[in-house]
Amino acid sequence: MFSSFAKAFTNLFKTPQTIDYPLTPIEQEKEHRGLIEYGQEACIYCLKCEKACPPGAILFVPVENPPENEKNKKGLKYHYNPYLCIYCSECVRACPKPDEALWQSNKKSLPATKEDRVNESWFELERLKKQTD
Amino acid sequence: MKKIEVSLDTVREVIEGFYEYKKWHFLTLNGLALAENKMEVQWIFSKYEALEETVVYFAQIAYTDVIPSIVDLIPSAIISQRELVDMFGVQVEGSEKGLYLDEDSLQNPLSGCSL
Amino acid sequence: MKQTINIPLGSQHIALLEPVRFKFECENEKIIGVDSDVGFVHRGIERACTTKFKFDSIGYVVARVCGLCAITHSLSYTVAIEKLLGGEISKKAKYLRILLLELDRIHSHMLCLSHTCENAGFEAMFMRIMGDRELVMEIQELLTGNRVQFDYISIGGVNRDLNSTVALKIKENLYEVKQRVLGYMDEFTNNWSLSLKFKGIGALSLDDAYIFNAIGPLARASGLNIDVRNEIDYLPFDEVGFLMQTHSDGDINARNLVRLNEILNSILMCENIINGLPEGEIFTKIKGKPNGEAIVRFEAPRGELMYYVKGNGTAMLDRVRIKTPTFASIPAFSHIFVGQDYADAPAILASFDPCLSCTAK
Ligand code: SF4
Ligand code: SF4
Numbered sequence: 001m002f003s004s005f006a007k008a009f010t011n012l013f014k015t016p017q018t019i020d021y022p023l024t025p026i027e028q029e030k031e032h033r034g035l036i037e038y039g040q041e042a043c044i045y046c047l048k049c050e051k052a053c054p055p056g057a058i059l060f061v062p063v064e065n066p067p068e069n070e071k072n073k074k075g076l077k078y079h080y081n082p083y084l085c086i087y088c089s090e091c092v093r094a095c096p097k098p099d100e101a102l103w104q105s106n107k108k109s110l111p112a113t114k115e116d117r118v119n120e121s122w123f124e125l126e127r128l129k130k131q132t133d
Numbered sequence: 134m135k136k137i138e139v140s141l142d143t144v145r146e147v148i149e150g151f152y153e154y155k156k157w158h159f160l161t162l163n164g165l166a167l168a169e170n171k172m173e174v175q176w177i178f179s180k181y182e183a184l185e186e187t188v189v190y191f192a193q194i195a196y197t198d199v200i201p202s203i204v205d206l207i208p209s210a211i212i213s214q215r216e217l218v219d220m221f222g223v224q225v226e227g228s229e230k231g232l233y234l235d236e237d238s239l240q241n242p243l244s245g246c247s248l
Numbered sequence: 249m250k251q252t253i254n255i256p257l258g259s260q261h262i263a264l265l266e267p268v269r270f271k272f273e274c275e276n277e278k279i280i281g282v283d284s285d286v287g288f289v290h291r292g293i294e295r296a297c298t299t300k301f302k303f304d305s306i307g308y309v310v311a312r313v314c315g316l317c318a319i320t321h322s323l324s325y326t327v328a329i330e331k332l333l334g335g336e337i338s339k340k341a342k343y344l345r346i347l348l349l350e351l352d353r354i355h356s357h358m359l360c361l362s363h364t365c366e367n368a369g370f371e372a373m374f375m376r377i378m379g380d381r382e383l384v385m386e387i388q389e390l391l392t393g394n395r396v397q398f399d400y401i402s403i404g405g406v407n408r409d410l411n412s413t414v415a416l417k418i419k420e421n422l423y424e425v426k427q428r429v430l431g432y433m434d435e436f437t438n439n440w441s442l443s444l445k446f447k448g449i450g451a452l453s454l455d456d457a458y459i460f461n462a463i464g465p466l467a468r469a470s471g472l473n474i475d476v477r478n479e480i481d482y483l484p485f486d487e488v489g490f491l492m493q494t495h496s497d498g499d500i501n502a503r504n505l506v507r508l509n510e511i512l513n514s515i516l517m518c519e520n521i522i523n524g525l526p527e528g529e530i531f532t533k534i535k536g537k538p539n540g541e542a543i544v545r546f547e548a549p550r551g552e553l554m555y556y557v558k559g560n561g562t563a564m565l566d567r568v569r570i571k572t573p574t575f576a577s578i579p580a581f582s583h584i585f586v587g588q589d590y591a592d593a594p595a596i597l598a599s600f601d602p603c604l605s606c607t608a609k
Contacts, residue, residue: 008372017379029389031390031393032389033392033394054309086399087394087397087399088308088399089399090308090402093402093407134542134543154459155458159461160571160576161554161569161571161576165566166566177543179479179545181473182473184480184481185480189543208459208460209461209576212576216575232286232287233286233287234290242292242295243298
């Protein structure tokens with residue numbers, strides 16, 4: 001009983017456990033698993049990452065003006081959906097050129113707005129992908 | 134894992150003879166869709182404080198069969214029986230539908246034939 | 249003339265974190281009958297596992313069954329696949345798996361304890377335990393890269409190695425947590441408001457624990473020696489200092505004490521692992537397609553978790569059966585409620601530590 005009072009009293013002078021956001025910025029872990037980033041020049045278009053991804057957040061879709069890369073025979077373009085990605089980094093482990101073609105950053109994905117058409121544009125890509133298969 | 138085949142007529146007797154409540158732990162009832170409108174029902178037990186001793190009684194049945202209930206022998210089986218009814222659309226004595234699925238949802242999702 | 253009234257608890261209730269509905273049939277204050285509805289968050293994961301995903305990504309799918317014991321789910325599934333493929337993983341990977349499993353147990357038990365306090369009306373204690381739980385969450389993020397969805401286990405080993413700075417941080421934080429937990433022990437045994445609400449309430453006798461196949465801390469608080477860590481050999485729990493924690497009272501207080509003791513035991517295991525981590529690879533490639541049946545059990549924070557996996561030699565599996573701890577305990581829960589006061593129902597429910605998204609999967 002008395003110890004509770006004593007504790008309550010000392011608690012009055014403790015610093016709070018929460019931080020004063022936005023005055024104090026949130027500390028970002030260096031090793032946080034965040035968004036996947038892609039280096040187009042190093043990619044050899046083996047599509048291993050696309051196959052390995054559990055939710056299907058990486059799609060290579062044929063486009064009219066494909067990126068310049070001599071390995072890119074089928075004229076594919078890399079697409080990544082940060083809202084579908086679960087940050088498991090299976091793709092990076094599957095990639096034959098990790099760190100150059102595909103790597104995991106510690107950035108967090110930003111919230112999307114309606115104007116971004118996150119879902120609709122992704123569904124269109126998926127449809128395109130299905131047609132070419 | 135030891136697998137023992139039983140039939141629906143004898144399963145209650147077999148489990149009654151086998152199950153000692155201080156020795157065996159009833160894990161769950163499991164269903165498995167097979168080809169040709171058949172399914173397999175499994176009653177899975179494990180032994181207390183033994184290393185990796187599981188016993189599985191199984192029976193191959195048609196979806197139209199009625200599975201006898203073992204709730205009077207093992208009261209905790211009721212919940213897995215109700216799950217089996219929902220997921221496979223078979224009948225288990227004394228277990229009603231509607232643990233997980235509502236009337237207007239997809240029915241018998243795991244039965245592999247009636248979607 | 250006797251009259252009974254039906255009072256529901258849930259599906260939305262301030263004392264509940266997750267959607268479950270209990271219908272209590274009450275005679276004055278006493279509960280005489282219970283009916284439960286648990287299917288509010290059914291997502292059809294078992295079906296998705298056999299129709300939508302290949303076997304090598306299901307480890308990530310089943311981790312989404314539940315946020316609190318995600319690691320136990322992906323671990324059980326992965327071990328089942330490793331059994332079917334016949335691969336052996338390195339000793340270091342095994343140790344790292346136990347490390348994360350136990351860290352997960354610590355934070356999950358702390359969450360449960362804080363909620364029992366909240367339901368006893370002790371908000372300050374709730375805040376304290378939740379605040380201290382951050383220490384564990386922090387090291388989980390350091391170790392795996394994420395706070396909740398660890399995605400740490402893959403078929404053949406683990407995804408990240410433990411480096412020395414992280415190991416040091418884990419040791420520091422766990423030491424801190426240990427001091428705090430010893431403080432809670434005192435609070436939970438001696439504090440008046442907690443004792444009044446917890447001692448002698450919601451008791452389950454040993455015999456009933458056997459009859460209703462109780463599992464996890466619920467069963468161990470009644471003196472039933474069931475802990476899957478004692479009954480499996482895929483991970484070397486005995487080498488890292490696992491000790492079963494039991495109690496004989498079977499009431500809410502006993503469950504809390506079992507959980508507290510388990511936290512201490514888990515901390516000890518984590519320390520042993522970090523001090524004696526063997527050298528070696530963390531990942532061994534295992535090739536092949538699963539064929540045959542396997543049953544794998546693990547001790548999740550809430551009790552025994554079982555996976556039944558059947559493969560047919562292709563990338564798609566025939567069946568993934570998930571038996572979650574809360575699901576199997578529902579008959580025992582319903583039994584405990586009978587004869588208790590309605591006013592105690594939220595506190596009793598919180599002491600079960602129910603996880604409904606596991607149950608409905
Ligand atoms: S991190 Fe995982 S989910 Fe995200 S793109 Fe890579 S494989 Fe897919
Ligand atoms: S796995 Fe790597 S190299 Fe292959 S397509 Fe993907 S990013 Fe390119």
